[in-house]
Amino acid sequence: MSEHIVSSKLYLGIWITLLCLTVITAGVAFIDLGRLNTVVALVIATFKALLVVLFFMHVK
Amino acid sequence: MATAAITADRTNYLNQEYGIKSWLLTTDHKRIALLYLLSITFFFFIGGFFALLIRLELLTPAGDLVQSDTYNKLFTMHGQVMVFFFLIPSIPAVLGNFLVPLMIGARDLAFPRINLLSWYLYIIAGVMMLHCILTGGVDTGWTFYTPFSTAFSNTKVIEAGLAIFVAGFSSILTGLNFVVTIHRMRAPGMTWSRLPLFIWAHYATSIIQLLGTPVLAVTLVLVVLERALHLGIFDPTRGGDPLLFQHLFWFYSHPAVYIMILPSMGVVSEIVPCFCRKRIFGYKFVAMSSIGIAVFGFLVWAHHMFVAGISLYSALIFSILSYMVAVPSAIKVFNWTATMYKGSISFATPMLYAFGFIGLFTMGGLTGLFLAALGIDVHVTDTYFVIAHFHYIMVGGAVMGYLGGMHFWWPKISGRMYPEFWGKLAAMIVFIGFNLTFFPQFVLGYLGMPRRYWQYPPEFQVLNVLSTAGSTILAVGYILPMVYFLWSMRYGKIAEENPWGASGLEWMTSSPPPTFNFDHTPEVTWEAYNYENIPAPEEVAVER
Amino acid sequence: MFDTFPLWPARASTTAGSVDALYIFLVALAAFMSVSIFIMIVVFATRFRRRKGVQAEQIEGSTPLELTWTVIPLGIFMVIFVWGAVIYFRERTPPRGATEVYVVAKQWMWKLQHEEGQREINELHVPVGRDVKMIMTSQDVIHSFYVPAFRMKQDVLPGRYTTAWFRATRPGTYHLFCAEYCGTMHSGMIGQVVVMEPAQYEAWLGGGAAMGSLAANGESIFQQLGCSTCHRFDTQGRGPNLAGLFGKPVQLEDGRTVVADENYIRESILSPAAKIVSGFKPIMPVFQGLVSEEQLSALVAYIKSLNQPPAGAAATPSLLPGTKPQQPKVQ
């Protein structure tokens, strides 16, 4: 929506971060953190969702 | 007539173009409003027909008019057709579609093609529901309670569920159109504090339509999946929980009753100031109470489930929240009454309907306090007390508001005046018939007659006979307006631009308005309801 | 009130009086509010009707007035809320030591079992002045046990027990309705609650086919299904010792502690895997589908009867040699 064109490097950066977070969240699931497992999974998921909303959906 | 009789040949949205295609493929919000008007009137009379059959059956304690299965289908179909195919679309889709762009000075809704899609979804849903009715109907009650609807009913639950699922999207799209139009397409100068209260009410209604209906959609999907594929989500024998269905269902269905009543409140907030020639009392409070109702409406759903098996403490929470949601409605009633103080009140038909609305809605609201009181709710829930309560709100409130709005804006919609005498007569008949039908049911309810009963103990018969008598009068009262509205299309007096001398942008364009509503986008520089500088029409009160 | 046109059903239970009191208060409040608004509208409509040359006076509004008719209704509503909640609290907490009746709702009939063993269909005989606690479940869809004269209604859900209680205060025969839509003969699923003098009740009790108390019936089922092989009372069997279990907290294997109420016992019989007592292995077979609702009620009654000390219990379980059940803990 905004007129200025976002640089493609930023998109690639966001993309890499999202992939890493996916791998992290899958990996962390194998470590026994007791009740924290769910909390960590949801925190990472929310952080990824925020990345998508703020950058990919031009909300920022 | 004082103003020059406007010749009918001036082009307006009705005679802009003719032919079926011009109607079925229109993207003009005014034409879509008329398409909705025809379709919901059709469903209103189907639902009304079922209501008459139910009342006829209940004349006698024994079940001697129809079989019990047929009776169960009758009250289910009455509920589903009336709620999903008349009450929810009635004012938003007819008066809202017609007036929201006009009132804010826009040339059309934000998404005209989505508006037409909304009507087509409504028609598809209507056809599905009609097919379901004609080929056997459904007997689960409009509430679809599981596990009866998913495991024990052998009627067409899937078809009815899908029909309502589609009708839900029609309602969502209407809400979406209104929210974006009100946000983005107001005329210059039309600030939020100058918006007519009709718009505030529709804004609040749209918020509920948008956030509530999808939950019903997903609940119906789960019911259909469970019934078709024998899943176990709501089936206790397979680990599911029937109460989860009730929570998900009422999470939508309570806000849905505010979808039904808020638009009527918007209509009354327009009629009362116009016929009192006065600014509404406490504009900000009435506007904010609409939003308050929309917000609190989402927090109170489980007051339908006090005896359903929810825990004692959650029942306490929902009871106190239900009292919170009653306060904005009380504020509105007090403000309407205060508006009449020191007014210059005339008694045209719309005002009679507004009086009726305020009276009956007050009684409906007050009986809601009975039901929110936990001790009493245990005794009266699922009895005729509840039936009387929600009919006072929906029929006494929403339908009275709808009829009042139809009379108030009929000159703008059709360019003709309805016959004043017949209008007042119909309003009286509806008021009397309504009270005779539903007031005895309060007593029946407290005496303990359960709802959805095909046969009942003999001691309840006298009150049921009264109620059936009332329902016939009510039926007459509802047929009259349809007759004279059609009559007025042909023979009614030509209406001029502002027959009631009302404030609002819709009264500043011709009746009926041109396709693009305004020849030049209006510039709003005055506050809402500035009746001090609008001349009162001389002849409106006296003309017979 | 005159009984040709009664305005409320007979008051035949302790809560009926208080519910009617709140009802009358609310009717008065509603009447007062409706009439006052009606009068205000009529007065304003007549005094301020449209007259030649009289202009309406534009009044913006007055915030203090708005606040008054926000706060005052809220205050009144809170009073009503507390009043209603108090009644509800009393209705939803059955007194300890109430005589129990097990109700099984089935599509379009009520089956009731007294502790003493009496079985009834669509009829419930209760003595005056004694607390009766209903432990109810349904075999198919949701029903609702509703006795207007007691102002009592409680939905009966399949798959779990719901409880309701009342104490009848006036002898007589009162309607019993099913208040939750349950299918074809929903309106036929009605019955009668017959409240009798204690003496009459004992006579009626005696007259019934003496099949032994529900608990005794439960004990025979307990043997029949082979429960006693694991749930022993003398030695530490493979299953937990059920003596004195009812009403007490139970330490579960995954760390949670739950109170052993009727629903816990029912769930542990039907799907034992749900809650495993700590220190025991999950070897109990699933009885879902093998045990009818009536047998289940009997088993629950039997396990409850293990709480009473052997001397006082209505039916002394003969299988209770050495272990002395502790005093039942206050629930």
Added chain:
Amino acid sequence: MSDSPIAVEEHNPALRHHFADMEQQRQASSLGMWVFLATEVMFFGGMFCAYLIYRYWYYNEFAAGSRSLDIWLGTINTAVLICSSLTVALGVRAAQMGKRKLLVILLLLTIVFGLAFLGIKGVEWYTKFQEHHIPGSSFNVDDLIKEYPQIRIDPSHQQIFFSLYFAMTGLHALHMIIGVGIFAVLTFYAWKSLYTPEYHTPIELAGLYWHFVDIIWIYLFPLLYLIDRKPLK
């Protein structure tokens, strides 16, 4: 009064008659899509609520069911969807800059990733079909009970997990199919160079919709696949 439509200063062919200018039309369309996404959140919200309640009640069955899902395919699927989000974001950027060829390529890539996701999801469902984990008459979980002896599994509760699994991933897949359909249409229009730097709203809206579907999967992946992957004691 003549009935000529109001003169509009610069008349972009894509400007709809009832909007004053392009900016108002773009803002209205974008707000319309965001409001629609809010309804979609409530739509999925109903199922997430059911998931939450049943996970709390039947944690063991949810843990066993989650373990039986193939985590590798799940992770790859999430990565595929994130790649499709990237191509959509770059596509919107290409539309803003009016690069028609780049836009078409990126839309095609998005469709490819979308179909890849659906393919992998189809493989997962098929393996579930072979393991008889699809709820209904042929449902049995003896293999799960044998595989995880430490977890107590009640077959009817296990069926609840798989009912929710198929309902949620099914609804998500349906939204993916609709998304791929929309992108196919948009690719065709983009190929016909309908979109210019001034007017590319359909691309933006489709992008918003696609990112939303991606976000739903970002939550679905941990909630369904990673409930309890800890090594069993």
